[in-house]
Amino acid sequence: MRLRDLAHARSGDKGGTSDITVVAFDAAAYDALCRELSPDRIRAHFADLPISAVDRYELPQLHALKFVLHGALGGGVTQTLNLDAHGKCLASCLLALSIQAEHESPHD
Amino acid sequence: MPGSVRIGAGAGFADDRIEPAVELVERGELDFLVFECLAERTIALRQLERRRDPAAGFDPLLRDRMSAVLAGCRRRGVRIVTNAGAANPHGAAAVVADVARAASLRLRIAIVLGDDVLDLLDAPDAISANAYLGSEGIVEALDGGADVVVTGRVADAALFAGPLVHAHRWARDDWEHLASALTVGHLLECAGQVTGGYFADPGVNDVPGLADLGFPFADVGADGRIEIGKVAGTGGVVNVRTCTEQLLYEVHDPARYITPDAVVDFSRVWFTEVGESRVSVHGVDAGAPPATLKVSVGSVAGFVGEGEISYAGPGCLARADLALEILEKRLRDAGLDAAQFRFERIGVDATRRGADAAFPHNPAEVRVRVAGRVRTEADAERIGREVTGLWLNGPAGGGGARRRVTEEVAIRSTTVPRALVPTRVEWVEV
Numbered sequence: 001m002r003l004r005d006l007a008h009a010r011s012g013d014k015g016g017t018s019d020i021t022v023v024a025f026d027a028a029a030y031d032a033l034c035r036e037l038s039p040d041r042i043r044a045h046f047a048d049l050p051i052s053a054v055d056r057y058e059l060p061q062l063h064a065l066k067f068v069l070h071g072a073l074g075g076g077v078t079q080t081l082n083l084d085a086h087g088k089c090l091a092s093c094l095l096a097l098s099i100q101a102e103h104e105s106p107h108d
Numbered sequence: 109m110p111g112s113v114r115i116g117a118g119a120g121f122a123d124d125r126i127e128p129a130v131e132l133v134e135r136g137e138l139d140f141l142v143f144e145c146l147a148e149r150t151i152a153l154r155q156l157e158r159r160r161d162p163a164a165g166f167d168p169l170l171r172d173r174m175s176a177v178l179a180g181c182r183r184r185g186v187r188i189v190t191n192a193g194a195a196n197p198h199g200a201a202a203v204v205a206d207v208a209r210a211a212s213l214r215l216r217i218a219i220v221l222g223d224d225v226l227d228l229l230d231a232p233d234a235i236s237a238n239a240y241l242g243s244e245g246i247v248e249a250l251d252g253g254a255d256v257v258v259t260g261r262v263a264d265a266a267l268f269a270g271p272l273v274h275a276h277r278w279a280r281d282d283w284e285h286l287a288s289a290l291t292v293g294h295l296l297e298c299a300g301q302v303t304g305g306y307f308a309d310p311g312v313n314d315v316p317g318l319a320d321l322g323f324p325f326a327d328v329g330a331d332g333r334i335e336i337g338k339v340a341g342t343g344g345v346v347n348v349r350t351c352t353e354q355l356l357y358e359v360h361d362p363a364r365y366i367t368p369d370a371v372v373d374f375s376r377v378w379f380t381e382v383g384e385s386r387v388s389v390h391g392v393d394a395g396a397p398p399a400t401l402k403v404s405v406g407s408v409a410g411f412v413g414e415g416e417i418s419y420a421g422p423g424c425l426a427r428a429d430l431a432l433e434i435l436e437k438r439l440r441d442a443g444l445d446a447a448q449f450r451f452e453r454i455g456v457d458a459t460r461r462g463a464d465a466a467f468p469h470n471p472a473e474v475r476v477r478v479a480g481r482v483r484t485e486a487d488a489e490r491i492g493r494e495v496t497g498l499w500l501n502g503p504a505g506g507g508g509a510r511r512r513v514t515e516e517v518a519i520r521s522t523t524v525p526r527a528l529v530p531t532r533v534e535w536v537e538v
Contacts (some may be wrong), residue, residue, distance in 0.1 A: 004312065008307075008309065008312060008313055013358065014148070015148070019358060019360060042111050046147075049461060057363075059356070059362060060375065062356075062377070062378060066356050068360045079481075081479040082461075083454065083477060085456045089460065101379055
């Protein structure tokens with residue numbers, strides 16, 4: 001299954017750094033996300049972006065993970081040639097990620 | 109909630125819709141209404157406008173917004189706070205005064221100053237330098253009886269924290285209550301983003317009535333209790349999911365959301381749905397802020413030239429690739445620096461650099477885009493003209509060509525000691 005079957009997501013930006021919030025639909029999905037969504041996995045998914053580092057923060061009470069993608073937006077909103085200068089589309093792109101299903105999705 | 113104060117978000121960015129604010133004023137039973145109109149680079153862009161026209165430099169929609177809400181706010185006792193002053197808070201206050209006079213309204217307008225720190229920095233290339241102020245100037249203005257408070261750069265959350273600190277008379281080191289005030293600010297600062305905007309994904313997160321999205325308000329008790337809601341009958345939804353996305357929006361370490369008023373800890377926040385589109389917020393915490401203030405420094409960064417052209421039907425992708433090949437050669441031959449260019453296909457790999465192999469690539473249409481950063485306006489014009497030139501000289505069936513040139517500003521961040529940035533309030537009476 002894809003990440004979109006387990007979670008919704010939102011991206012934001014500060015300078016050249018993109019941040020993506022991934023919110024699991026339930027506790028079981030959150031466990032799967034914690035297991036599957038390593039910073040390395042996120043970085044590999046966006047291999048064509050100039051990311052220097054990925055931080056991950058866990059918010060179990062919200063079933064949410066926060067990823068901070070340093071450098072992802074190049075020079076940031078004011079210095080990038082990106083069509084989507086803010087990286088607003090990146091959260092949706094992340095939802096294409098394949099997830100191994102030890103978990104039964106609420107949509108199955 | 110008895111003794112609670114209601115604060116609404118009338119705009120979450122400079123181009124935001126105007127009607128939701130009118131709805132909040134007329135039916136929202138507000139005490140305060142906040143218009144947040146400054147993104148990261150807005151002040152630098154407004155400074156460029158002010159260089160061309162000394163009377164400009166504030167939010168261009170301010171007159172329209174004030175004309176739409178000012179009479180209703182005066183009638184209902186709703187007080188307004190806005191950072192629409194941007195690079196010219198005095199000019200913005202003059203517009204508010206003008207709108208008040210035209211409607212025969214009496215008004216006490218406060219201007220919060222001190223964010224412009226360009227003179228403090230040794231930055232010869234800078235066109236603007238603005239410190240992110242905390243809520244103290246806004247509190248002083250409201251304590252002094254302001255009906256409308258106009259600011260330049262103030263931390264977005266402080267625009268909301270100011271009225272709450274003023275109304276509940278919270279102390280500047282009352283971290284527990286400042287945590288509530290700033291969390292409200294963060295949840296409301298993007299207006300419709302907590303009521304279902306930037307959220308809908310059909311089949312996953314369905315949102316009713318997005319065309320008539322209602323903007324949010326918060327009820328905040330003297331004890332710091334928070335409930336987020338919106339006007340009944342408006343479009344959109346407030347639920348745990350919309351609040352979760354907005355709480356973490358543009359936050360890096362959730363345990364350290366740094367503002368000039370306090371460092372807020374969102375890491376243990378949770379939400380409960382307590383009614384239809386009504387969410388209660390729990391678990392906020394905060395501690396003392398840093399001794400320095402963040403400063404955004406703007407400088408001119410040359411020009412960006414862009415051009416786009418569409419190809420459709422069988423073989424459109426191959427024709428788009430041929431178009432890009434032609435553009436690359438011609439721009440390289442023109443002696444422009446090719447390292448500063450972007451060549452891409454909208455519909456394939458423009459918002460998502462590097463085509464995703466998981467998706468089939470048989471588009472019905474594709475749009476070629478070239479963008480380049482150059483030093484002169486003439487070179488930027490050249491880039492777009494190479495694209496429109498494909499109309500007669502490029503692959504078959506190129507259509508809908510567009511070009512544009514943008515003067516760019518770059519933003520960098522630094523910090524200054526808080527003690528060097530005194531806030532002051534000036535007054536305009538109508």
